Amino acid sequence: MRDLHEELTALSVEWPPTPDVAAAVTARLAAGDVARPARRRRRRAWRPALAYGLAVLVAGFVLVMAASPDARSAVLELLGLKSVKIERREPAAPPPRPGTLGSGLGLGEPVTLEQARRRAPYLRLPAAAGLGDPDAVYFGRRSVSLVYGARAGYARATTTGAALLVQEFPARVGEFIQKSLGEGATLERLRVDGAPAYFIAGAHGFAYAHGTDVRFEDPRLAGNTLLVERADGLLIRVEGDLARNQAVAVARSIP
Amino acid sequence: MVVGRPLEEHELVERARAGDADAYAALVRDHEEIAFRTAYLITGNAADAEEAAQDGFVKAHGALGRFRTGEPLRPWLLTIVANEARNRRRSAGRRAALALRAAGEERPSGEAAPSPEAALLAGERRAALLAALGRMREDDRAVIGCRYLLELSEAETAAALAVGRGTVKSRLSRALERLRAELGDEDA
Numbered sequence: 001m002r003d004l005h006e007e008l009t010a011l012s013v014e015w016p017p018t019p020d021v022a023a024a025v026t027a028r029l030a031a032g033d034v035a036r037p038a039r040r041r042r043r044r045a046w047r048p049a050l051a052y053g054l055a056v057l058v059a060g061f062v063l064v065m066a067a068s069p070d071a072r073s074a075v076l077e078l079l080g081l082k083s084v085k086i087e088r089r090e091p092a093a094p095p096p097r098p099g100t101l102g103s104g105l106g107l108g109e110p111v112t113l114e115q116a117r118r119r120a121p122y123l124r125l126p127a128a129a130g131l132g133d134p135d136a137v138y139f140g141r142r143s144v145s146l147v148y149g150a151r152a153g154y155a156r157a158t159t160t161g162a163a164l165l166v167q168e169f170p171a172r173v174g175e176f177i178q179k180s181l182g183e184g185a186t187l188e189r190l191r192v193d194g195a196p197a198y199f200i201a202g203a204h205g206f207a208y209a210h211g212t213d214v215r216f217e218d219p220r221l222a223g224n225t226l227l228v229e230r231a232d233g234l235l236i237r238v239e240g241d242l243a244r245n246q247a248v249a250v251a252r253s254i255p
Numbered sequence: 256m257v258v259g260r261p262l263e264e265h266e267l268v269e270r271a272r273a274g275d276a277d278a279y280a281a282l283v284r285d286h287e288e289i290a291f292r293t294a295y296l297i298t299g300n301a302a303d304a305e306e307a308a309q310d311g312f313v314k315a316h317g318a319l320g321r322f323r324t325g326e327p328l329r330p331w332l333l334t335i336v337a338n339e340a341r342n343r344r345r346s347a348g349r350r351a352a353l354a355l356r357a358a359g360e361e362r363p364s365g366e367a368a369p370s371p372e373a374a375l376l377a378g379e380r381r382a383a384l385l386a387a388l389g390r391m392r393e394d395d396r397a398v399i400g401c402r403y404l405l406e407l408s409e410a411e412t413a414a415a416l417a418v419g420r421g422t423v424k425s426r427l428s429r430a431l432e433r434l435r436a437e438l439g440d441e442d443a
Contacts, residue, residue, distance in 0.1 A: 004435055008403035011381060014356040016301040021287035025312040026280045 101136040101162050102147035108140025120144045122170045122234060128253040130154075131164070143169045157241040159223040164242070166250065169235040188244070192251055197228040199244045226251055264328055272319050279319075283312050286332050289405060293333055293415050294340035296400040297393070299354070303343045311336030330414035333407075337415040344393070355385045355404075387437040395430035402427055 103110070116137045117123055123144045125133075130153050134146035146166040150156045154163035185202035201224050226238040226247035236254060238247045262270070262278070264285075270278035287308060294304035294311070315322075315335045322331055388396050394416075401412040402423075413420045 004431055004438075007380070007384060008399065011384065011403065013385065013404050015292050016295060016304075018288045018291045019301075019305045019308070021291060021305070021308045021312060022280045022283040024309050025283050025316070026276060028309070028313055029276065029279070029316055 101149055102138060102145065102160070102165065105160060107138035107145040108143070109138060111137050111139045113137050115139065116144050123168060124254045126166055126250050126253045127255070128250045131250070143167050155241050157223045160239060164238070164240040164250065167237040170233060192228045192248055195228050195230045197226060199247065200225045201244070265324060268319065268322065268324070268328060271316070279316055282328065286329060289329065290332060290336040292405055293401065294336055296397050297337060297340035298344050304340060307339035307343055308336055311339040330411045333411060333415040334417065338417065355389055383438065387434060391430070391433065391437065394426060395433055398423060398426045399430050399434065
């Protein structure tokens with residue numbers, strides 16, 4: 001008979017890596033947070049979490065639209081995308097700052113394509129006809145962004161100053177992209193090669209969650225956007241003045 | 256500022272109370288691992304455990320004024336974080352199985368190195384043990400996890416589980432019985 005007590009005492013467990021709680025807590029306290037209500041799960045209480053996240057950064061110029069919380073939750077349920085939160089409210093719209101292609105969009109650090117490949121092994125380049133290599137590449141905390149200037153078939157978009165922005169996010173638990181749809185935007189649910197996706201036509205707000213914290217980066221106004229959550233865990237975001245089919249073609253061309 | 260000995264916990268608490276953000280960050284850093292793992296034992300999922308730890312430490316900051324100087328800080332923090340973890344589990348409305356894996360090696364027991372066969376058997380046994388633990392009901396796995404996996408003291412376990420020390424004792428002994436049964440071990 002083995003001694004269970006001794007066995008348990010000798011047992012050493014592989015715990016999930018401890019997150020940087022100290023940094024997140026410090027940031028929240030600095031932002032004047034006093035413990036948000038429990039739960040961020042979408043069914044019940046994503047609204048307070050989101051309200052909090054936005055209140056910190058965009059206090060004052062976000063106008064919540066009349067859509068009821070239930071209606072908004074229903075939209076989320078319907079979408080079934082794990083990494084994205086959508087809310088119907090008027091987006092805040094700081095204009096993109098001038099500079100090199102994509103530099104004002106908060107995409108991270110400018111890198112060469114080679115550097116991006118090294119630092120983000122998950123990166124796959126879209127091979128859509130006429131696209132060629134991106135004109136600028138950014139490496140962010142949790143994404144790689146490929147920025148394409150105007151070229152045949154792709155006109156420059158006023159929201160980003162670029163013709164096409166393709167972003168790839170590696171797998172991650174929980175929602176980390178938050179979008180706000182104003183009255184002018186429409187949302188369409190579709191499947192791209194079997195993967196759940198949606199296409200947002202019309203300008204809308206767009207923000208990333210920052211680290212593990214619930215704060216959001218400055219939201220900006222985004223143009224037509226396709227989001228695809230692939231089975232391999234990659235979340236792909238394609239943005240530009242594109243028709244739905246063109247955006248789908250770009251997403252599909254990513255191997 | 257003169258760099259001297261690292262600050263004692265009670266000094267950090269005093270400074271944090273006075274509004275020193277660095278002092279509070281240092282306290283969080285000291286306890287975030289044990290707090291996160293305790294929350295993980297309760298929620299069975301890392302994302303919820305992370306949120307519970309974050310919210311717990313934010314709340315604890317607001318409650319520092321009520322913390323009694325001279326008491327140990329760790330059980331007090333564990334009470335708050337574990338409570339957050341329980342709230343999350345409740346609102347999640349489902350029972351999560353806890354997935355734990357044995358680390359590569361056992362903690363040294365001072366015995367001679369085992370033969371490869373014995374090591375293999377021991378490895379399987381550890382996996383079975385953790386699987387059985389993961390299947391147990393939450394109360395059971397939490398008390399065993401706190402005492403054996405996290406090596407919390409009886410008082411700390413009581414704080415984390417929000418029960419008295421006597422309850423920790425009786426719950427632990429019953430949980431061990433059930434674990435034995437789950438593993439199919441006979442009593443000696």
